[in-house]
Amino acid sequence: MTHWRERKRERTRKALREAAFRLFVEHGYEATTVERIAAEAGVSHMTFFRYFPTKEDVVLRDDYDPLLEELVRAQPRRLPPLRRVRDAVLSVFPAVYAQDRRALYLRSRLLLSTPILRSRMPESLRGSQDAFERGLGDPSGAEPPPLAARVVASACVAALTTAITAWVENNGDTDLIALVEEAFDALEAPGTDDD
Amino acid sequence: MTHWRERKRERTRKALREAAFRLFVEHGYEATTVERIAAEAGVSHMTFFRYFPTKEDVVLRDDYDPLLEELVRAQPRRLPPLRRVRDAVLSVFPAVYAQDRRALYLRSRLLLSTPILRSRMPESLRGSQDAFERGLGDPSGAEPPPLAARVVASACVAALTTAITAWVENNGDTDLIALVEEAFDALEAPGTDDD
DNA sequence: GGAAAAATGTTAGGGACTAACATATTAATG
DNA sequence: CATTAATATGTTAGTCCCTAACATTTTTCC
Numbered sequence: 001m002t003h004w005r006e007r008k009r010e011r012t013r014k015a016l017r018e019a020a021f022r023l024f025v026e027h028g029y030e031a032t033t034v035e036r037i038a039a040e041a042g043v044s045h046m047t048f049f050r051y052f053p054t055k056e057d058v059v060l061r062d063d064y065d066p067l068l069e070e071l072v073r074a075q076p077r078r079l080p081p082l083r084r085v086r087d088a089v090l091s092v093f094p095a096v097y098a099q100d101r102r103a104l105y106l107r108s109r110l111l112l113s114t115p116i117l118r119s120r121m122p123e124s125l126r127g128s129q130d131a132f133e134r135g136l137g138d139p140s141g142a143e144p145p146p147l148a149a150r151v152v153a154s155a156c157v158a159a160l161t162t163a164i165t166a167w168v169e170n171n172g173d174t175d176l177i178a179l180v181e182e183a184f185d186a187l188e189a190p191g192t193d194d195d
Numbered sequence: 196m197t198h199w200r201e202r203k204r205e206r207t208r209k210a211l212r213e214a215a216f217r218l219f220v221e222h223g224y225e226a227t228t229v230e231r232i233a234a235e236a237g238v239s240h241m242t243f244f245r246y247f248p249t250k251e252d253v254v255l256r257d258d259y260d261p262l263l264e265e266l267v268r269a270q271p272r273r274l275p276p277l278r279r280v281r282d283a284v285l286s287v288f289p290a291v292y293a294q295d296r297r298a299l300y301l302r303s304r305l306l307l308s309t310p311i312l313r314s315r316m317p318e319s320l321r322g323s324q325d326a327f328e329r330g331l332g333d334p335s336g337a338e339p340p341p342l343a344a345r346v347v348a349s350a351c352v353a354a355l356t357t358a359i360t361a362w363v364e365n366n367g368d369t370d371l372i373a374l375v376e377e378a379f380d381a382l383e384a385p386g387t388d389d390d
Numbered sequence: 391g392g393a394a395a396a397a398t399g400t401t402a403g404g405g406a407c408t409a410a411c412a413t414a415t416t417a418a419t420g
Numbered sequence: 421c422a423t424t425a426a427t428a429t430g431t432t433a434g435t436c437c438c439t440a441a442c443a444t445t446t447t448t449c450c
Contacts, residue, residue, distance in 0.1 A: 012428095034406065044430050046408095046429070046431085047428080049406090049407065055406070120315070123315075147358075159346050162342070162346050186346035186347060187346060187350060199448090203397090238399090242398060244437090249437080249438080
């Protein structure tokens, strides 16, 4: 096996993330020191920073973006951009939701209730926005996406964030999928009056 | 004069902000220490933190939100929400733009080019989003704004951010007002195909 | 002018993060 | 298997953001 190294790296990475998450949920984000996380994972604090650039990244990092880009690109181009993003998201979200609802809820709640994390949520979502833009834009990726595509992408991210926020505010009781659909509806029919 | 205190506070606040801005533009955000900013403004570093909770807030803080809320609320309620926000923004933005274009450009560029600031931009814009939501929602403010209003508000903030980003990426050469209008257009006609 | 209140300074310290260097562990080679 | 190179990890010392506690000054009010 020439890949013992990578497997060990994956293990430490996972150990760090899980230790961090456990401690965050138990004692709160601010009260948990990097030193402690590292100790819990059996490494030194330097090793932590070699795996995650900052303390915040342990929570913020996720890796769905390439998938999202492909899904958007796979939508029929005759559909309006907003619809393509919507269908792409809803083609995969229900499965993730069904499988990891609790983890998703805990993570979202931690994100929303910790000021410094909440403030960086959009940064983490920025990756998804880029994915949407690229999925909507020129398949070759040669030229930058037009402003319209970028606006739609950012609006979709905003709608998703709003839906998840409402979900967490409601203690995760309501159906997130329904909220997401409602949010996209509001985007697609911006002329409709509220309440 | 019973308000010498407030005037002096305003002066120190302004001195701190200007010193910070000058040093940031000259040496970069990271390279500028709070100690230095305080010294430049003739106070100690503790005083700095008594005026601004964090180093980032010197750049991020602005105070347009109450105005925005009022402007949105003042729009005719027969108009669709998106239109109300658009008209509200465009009723005041051109004047600000005409007067403070260069300062606005420098500030935006600093924000966008400094990772830690960029990541907190949406947080700073969150205040505007709340203002939009309140402006769109129940005038009494008794009940929370409906999801539709929140989505529209977040989408508008997203559109504005996208427009400003494009403006800065273009070195501030294009007309920002036109970009903002184009961004709102893309929101109002999400069905239109791109390019 | 003197007391109360508010602003500011001083000092000490915690905690995130970095740089430099030392050490250990794994991989490739003879 | 021993050696050497590459990579991962640890140690230490230090910078900087930010806070707490307390002392000192400045402003306001009586």
